[in-house]
Amino acid sequence: MxxxxxxxxxxxxxxxxxxxxxxxxxxxxxxxxxxxxxxxxxxxxxxxxxxxxxxxxxxxxxxxxxxxxxxxxxxxxxxPDVSYDVRLPELAVTPGGGPGPEDDAALAESVGLALLVVxxxxxxxxxxxxxxxxxxxxxxxxxxxxxxxxxxxxxxxxxxxxxxxxxxERPAGAGREQREVVTAFLAAARRGDFEGLLRVLDPEVRLTVDSPAGVVVTLGATAVAGGAKLSAGAAGGGRAVLVGGRPGVVSWRTDGTPLAVLAFTVAGGRITEMTVVTNPARLARMDLPRPGPDLGTDRAELP
The missing domain is CATH 1.20.140.160 (PhyR, sigma-like (SL) domain)
Known part of the structure; x- marks a missing residue:
């Protein structure tokens, strides 16, 4: 037939x-x-x-x-718990090193994901x-x-x-300026400089931490500054990247396994949102660059 x-x-x-x-x-x-x-x-x-x-x-x-x-x-x-869990896997980690022309070039590659963030x-x-x-x-x-x-x-x-x-939308050079704000935050966190943290945190900043214990959201500059040592520790020895078009950091343990992924949203010279992922199960599913002596950046994507 x-x-x-x-x-x-x-x-x-x-x-x-x-x-x-x-x-x-x-x-x-x-x-x-x-x-x-x-x-x-x-x-x-x-x-x-x-x-x-x-x-x-x-x-x-x-x-x-x-x-x-x-x-x-x-x-x-x-x-909002469902919203976070759905969105986070779609964020991508892309090249975006220290403050320089390459940061703006990397931004152009991630414009689609940056638009989703907006x-x-x-x-x-x-x-x-x-x-x-x-x-x-x-x-x-x-x-x-x-x-x-x-x-x-x-x-x-x-x-x-x-x-x-x-x-x-970020004008030319904004990527460098935002990276400088993130660098200032991490430096202040390592020093325990509470006033320095408040200078770079928006009063209504939102911190979302995905750890083995679950997802915890902290609101407000004072509360976020009080727990900022976690962010500094997670970013120690890390590699600068862009996460969904935002400045971020990927770091590893000494044995080469991923330790954390951090992402920052910066507006008006202050950090308005931070995401810290230290959950080993989630990190294991991420396509992240391998650690190495070179502090350059590689392309990677969160599943």
């Missing part, structure tokens, strides 16, 4: 749109796994629809993926409006329908998000 039955036109359209839908979901969610789940969910919803009732199948799929992603983002806001600071509605319109040219009236808002409100959300993204 011949196997030449006609192909399903709906499935063909979906497959043709799959990569675009995955790209939309990834920029919305910052997680490849979540993006794949969102696209698969859209396919399942499509299977339950009558294709004859869908005028623009590609547009319908984009709308559905947008709504699914929006629901995930809103859920993360109510469950987008993560946006509210769910702002993020959807910006991603769909500015990155994928979805009309504002359609974005408004996804959000349950007017076209004008969707435009306002995208405009507000656009301003935040632009404000976070």
């Amino acid at each position: 011949s196997d030449s039955s006609p192909a399903d036109p709906v499935a063909e359209v979906f497959e043709a749109q799959r990569e675009r839908l995955r790209a939309v979901a990834y920029r919305m969610l910052g997680s490849h796994a979540d993006a794949e789940d969102a696209v698969q969910d859209a396919w399942l919803r499509l299977c339950r629809q009558d294709p004859a009732e869908i005028g623009n199948l590609a547009g319908w799929l984009t709308t559905v993926v947008g709504r699914i992603s929006l629901d995930v983002l809103r859920s993360r806001r109510t469950r 987008l993560d600071a946006l509210g769910p509605s702002e993020r959807l409006a910006f991603v769909l319109h500015d990155l994928f040219a979805v009309p504002f009236d359609e974005i408004g329908r996804i959000l349950g808002k007017s076209t004008a409100a969707a435009k306002m959300l995208a405009s507000r998000a656009r301003k935040k993204v632009r404000a976070a």
Whole structure:
């Protein structure tokens, strides 16, 4: 019996749109796994629809993926522990050594991940409006329908998000300046210079530590400065890198096993966020550079 039955036109359209839908979901969610789940969910919803009732199948799929992603983002806001656990594996460690021209060159390589870091600071509605319109040219009236808002409100959300993204963009040389702030923090931590730490920490700084005991979040400059010796110890003898576009450090034990990965967000000359990973199980899954006498940097990625 011949196997030449006609192909399903709906499935063909979906497959043709799959990569675009995955790209939309990834920029919305910052997680490849979540993006794949969102696209698969859209396919399942499509299977339950009558294709004859869908005028623009590609547009319908984009709308559905947008709504699914929006629901995930809103859920993360109510469950920050889940949000952290999902996002962290997507951060990548890329070359970015000491303050010099090579730091800015490395920044250019990580701009995609740096944008995800910026987008993560946006509210769910702002993020959807910006991603769909500015990155994928979805009309504002359609974005408004996804959000349950007017076209004008969707435009306002995208405009507000656009301003935040632009404000976070780093001019030439900013990578060196941010690295200097991180260096000053680590030096002050090693000296036990509490006042020096407060000078480089934002008053509302957020520290997230992923250790064998679990994930612990500390808020505020005074509390973070009080525990800063952990960061200095974890960074001792480390290699300067970029983590998701942010200045960071990778360090190892004397036997060559990974000790810690640190990432810093710097704005206005102060550290606004820090992430410290010392959990051996998580470190073992990271594709990190090998330690060696050369203090240069290599490419590595967190799974």
